[in-house]
Amino acid sequence: MKQHSSGFIIGIVASIILGFGIVAGIWLGLSSISGLGSESGVVQATRTGPNSATLELATYPDSHVCHADAPAAQAIWVTYCSGTNGLATHLEVPPNSVITVVIKQYDSGTTLINNYFGQVRGTSQMSNGQPMAMLDGKPFSNISDVSAISKNTPGHTFSSDPGHTFTIQSAPNTPPDEAIFVSVPLIGVNSNAPTNVNINGNMYSTPNIISFQFRTGPAGITYLWHCYDPCGDTQYARKPPFGFSGPMWTLGYMAGTVSVTNY
Amino acid sequence: MTEAGEVKRPGLINALFPSVVSGIVLGVIGAVVAGVIVNAATKGLNQDATVAAAYTGWTLFFFVGIGAFNGVLKWGFARREATPAEELQLAGKGQGIWRYFRYTTDHKVVGMQYLATVFVLFFVGSMGAFMIRLEQSTPGAIFFTPSTYNTIVGMHGILMIATTIIMVSGPFGNFILPIMIGARDMAFPRLNALSYWLLFAAIPVFLSMLALGGFQTGWTGYAPLAVQGLTPGMDAYCFLILIFAVSTTLAAMNILTTVIVMRTKGMTWGRLPVFVWGVVLSVILSLTAFPSFIVSQIMVLMDRIFQTSFFIAAYGGNNWLYEHLFWFMGHPEVYVISLPAMAVAAEVAAVFTRKAVFGYRFLVSGLVGISVLSVIVWGHHLYLSGSENALVAPFMLDTELISIPTGIFFLVLIGMFWRGKIWVTVPLLFVGGMLVNFVIGGISGIYLADLPTDEILHGGMFVVAHFHFVIPGSMVFGFFAGLYYWFPKMVGRRLDSTLGRLHFWLFEIGFLGTFTALFQAGLQGEPRWSANIAPPFATANLIASLFAILIAASVFVFIYNVIYTLVRGERAVANEWGGKTLEWTVPTPVPLENFEELPVVTSLPYDYGSPLPEPVTPAADIASAVIEAPIQPQGEV
Amino acid sequence: MSEPNIEGSTGGASPARGEPRHLRRAIIIWAVLSVIGIAVWLAVAPFILPSAASNLESTDDLTIVVLTALSVPVAMFVWVFLGYSLFVFRVKDRPTEDGVPLQPRPSLQIGWLGVTSVLCLFLLIWGLVVFYQETASAASNTLVVRVTGQQWLWSFDYPQYGASSQSQVIELPVNRPVQFLVTSEDVLHGFSIRALGVRVDANPGEVTTTPVITATQIGSYTVNCVELCGLYHSYMWEAVNVVDDTTFNAWIVSQGGHL
Secondary structure (H helix, E strand, O other): OOOOOHHHHHHHHHHHHHHHHHHHHHHHHHHHOHHHOOOOEEEEOEEEEOOEEEEEEEEEOOOOOOOOOOOHHHOOOOEEEOOOOOEEEEEEEOOOOEEEEEEEEOOEOOOOOOHHHHEOEOOOOEEOOEEOEEEOOEEEOEHHHHHHHHHHOOOOOEEEEEEEEEEEEOOOOOOHHHOOOEEEEEEEEOOOOOEEEEEOOEEEEOOEEEEEEEEOOOOOEEEEEEOOOOOOOHHHOOOOOHHHOHHHHOEOOOEEEEEEOOO | OOOHHHOOOOHHHHHHOOOHHHHHHHHHHHHHHHHHHHHHHOOOOOHHHHHHHHHHHHHHHHHHHOOOOHHHHHHHHOOOOOOHHHHHHHOOOOOHHHHHHOOOOOHHHHHHHHHHHHHHHHHHHHHHHHHHHHHOOOOOOOOOOHHHHHHHHHHHHHHHHHHHHHOOOOHHHHHHHHHHOOOOOOOOHHHHHHHHHHHHHHHHHHHHHHHOOOOOOOOOOOHHHHHHOOOOHHHHHHHHHHHHHHHHHHHHHHHHHHHHHOOOOOOOHHHOOHHHHHHHHHHHHHHHHHHHHHHHHHHHHHHHHOOOOOOOHHHOOOHHHHHHHHHHHHHHHHHHHHHHHHHHHHHHHHHHHOOOOOOHHHHHHHHHHHHHHHOOOHHHHHOOOOOOHHHHHHHHHHHHHOHHHHHHHHHHHHHHHOOOOEEOOHHHHHHHHHHHHHHHHHHHHHHHHOHHHHHHHOOEHHHHHHHHHHHHHHHHHHHHHHHHHHHHHHHOEOOOHHHHHHHHHHHHHHHHHHHHHHHHHHHHOOEOOOOOOOHHHHHHHHHHHHHHHHHHHHHHHHHHHHHHHHHHOOEOOOOOOOOOOHHHHOOOOOOOOOOOOOOOOOOOOOOOOOOOOOOOOOOOOHHHHOOOOOOOOOOOO | OOOOOOOOOOOOOOOOOOHHHHHHHHHHHHHHHHHHHHHHHHHHHHHHOOOOOEHHHHHHHHHHHHHHHHHHHHHHHHHHHHHHHHHHOEEOOOOOOOOOOOOOOHHHHHHHHHHHHHHHHHHHHHHHHHHHHHOOOOOOOOEEEEEEEEOOEEEEEEOOOOEEOOOOEEEEEOOOEEEEEEEEOOOOEEEEEHHHOEEEEEOEOOOEEOOOEEEOOOEEEEEEEOOOOOOOHHHOEEEEEEEOHHHHHHHHHHOOOOO
């Protein structure tokens, strides 16, 4: 075994340290490339009492309101927003509470690929033994209920299809007792409706207001939420798999998380 | 064109044009122009078309810039052969260090270029691996978003696959192999340069995907997902494959022709060193397999750019088509990786145990058996795809059969160690590590070959641990054995053996720890490609990530060794290890045309301890044994 | 190069001294370590493998145990002979003489090929037998569960009852054959329930089927996705509850089905 100078040993140690420095640098570099999958902002539900909170969201047919500086290709992507706060799909809700979610739906309807998502599931309010949600103040449990509501609301018809779904699902890390599954079809605006609402200079139709409630368990658990009504890629009429690409795939648009935390 | 009067010319312009610098400059210009034109033509609506045009422009103009087409103009249109002086100029005579940055045809220059590129690619690929282990050390997608993680996994996979395909055939197949068969260069020197620079051109194409949204499919690029993504990063992956596959096809044809036609007098197929057999069989396999890969990626690009529907069920296509096309390549491809590395192990073991190959014909027939069988086993990747159940039984038969020739390799290597005079140098350590790991890797493959066990292990971390034991654990160890063995010949200096041992032990211990833990995770059912580790698998993954720190340390130690040696290493002698193959008979550094006079071979280079009285071998007294042989013409007929 | 201690120049016949001693020792070490290895494996296997919850999973687990037990002597052969050589035949620094010029006798080559072929054949026949058992046709009371994979959720139907699972749960009755019909709405997914030994790809435009399995153990298990399908691939998860018949019937009714 050759004798090596202490400079040689220092060289080994320095290389290893430098090497791990490079590893850390590459980690930071990769995480900061926004095109690869950036984190979106966070929206907190507004507490309305010790055990209740309200979450207000809006869905738009394009990015102009929430993501005005989007690159051209993404400008036509539909978005979920909170107010006009920019892309924010990490939702925070308080623990052990009833959460009321109110969604202003500006987008028109698209036929579901999987009828499973036409049914309201997992909400805490019931109507005729079925979980229900409210459409402009009237209860419904399935998209087939919508035509009856339409007939009773003069001057305002709804699309028979949802524009989106809001579906909260559990992940492998979720403790089985705390599993949550909530899915609500967000009924679409009729495509013939006039565009008479002005938001930041963009014209949309009168939105459908859909609201529903669900309960949260203890703090510290993160669920996922995702839209299951394909709308992406206008060129190919949403036939699978194309309907599910683009905004459906991208954090900050139609995929995000629901975290139960104390605040 | 004498170089004597031109040595002192204002060197920089002359050095830079043509060279890789002019290639890059022109390539970028070409990419931008092509991209802008197509973008305007499609009104910005077809991002994939724009990106594809940019990549095509880059590749074409890069080669214009580096001077690849100069020969076409000078000799093709002028309808004359290049003069020997021009050939030597092309081979880098008198250009000093600049020859490594030009379109140089000397096989030794190309071999060094491949070696440097293999180092860089391994480094980038390992960074990807460390990012993966970082993310998987704890549940939840904490360090990266899931989509960034998917891109990193895909990047690590394809970079490592591409690098391991060329890691032995590129540096050593180019530098050492022609000398080993007694030739002055490859059969097609200009194609040799082309195949290297195609690899170089593919790298920026691939890395550009980081700016284009990444790609979500992993290295297998499975079809409906590959066609679905709106971001053009997927196109970068397809183009990488196209360019890389053309590069390796050219290199394969070159190596094959060289070995068939240019073996020196007396070197029959029965006296060919095992290393050459390994490389030759590997390139034959790659010629068979890679066209399928090229076709599958062209079809994906067509689905993406021109809206065809080869793989889209809603329009009449089928994703099973992609899976068959891909795995028809994907399985022989791992043997393209393995055969040269296994041959290197046999070559190195002979020298450091001072023993002949234990059954030369036995080993070669085993390697041939592996090559032939490997083309008919691809269906074992499709047992659970849902396509034809009737295919399961025949593919199970073939896949089990392939373990028989693989067993021959083990017997031969064990036979070489047995009762040898074993000199435990760093190359031999890596051969030993390869044997230890290959046993585990090979046996774990049997689990995946049999349906009852595959149906609980497919798509999980068990598969990942299996192929890591086989490819990095065995074949990359074979690469390192070859590297430490041939480095003194290629570079002229000795790699430090203390650092080499440290590299080996850190790598082996880290490797065993990491992937044994992942075997356990796979047995428990952890799926592959998990950005988010579920709690039952958290401990195994944490242990794996901790051991991976040792692997990272081994990489940095190795880099230090290389840099230290280049700066301050001891000079090596011409026959550093006492090897008997032809490359050890030429001086170090190897002169431009390798041999003063081409040698004549009379036996296998493995006559260690031979009972024959003083056999006339190439490494023995050349002056007394060699018959004067005329200089062979280079490749032209 | 050629030295007096190179014994026997007949190209492979055992040289006189040394060889039988080394060979005998190595073989003894190999035999002892193989026996110990197999014993350790058989003792440790029940703790390493997750518990089998279906008949198919039990068969598959048994296959793993047998395969590993058979592999131990094979692996030990390579490791013992390699290790023995490295310890006993090692020289310090550059050797000055060559090793013994051994070549494999034809009997060794044929014997080696024979043993490896027998092992392969055994594994192949085992695999084919299990495969054949899996293709047995379904009994009349087989429960059918339709599985639809999407990016990034599985949804489940029970067409025989007109029910669909209201949340991320599959409920299965114990001791009753069940078969899964799997499809996808978008890209490739991999439907997998590790504990039941069930795994098949979900393809768009096609319906693939798993073998008919019978759950044998009441408990809770999980469904994973094992084919990369994009952003939330590693979050696709559902629970599988294997329960008794009464509980199952009550659950079916609660999910909107009719018995």
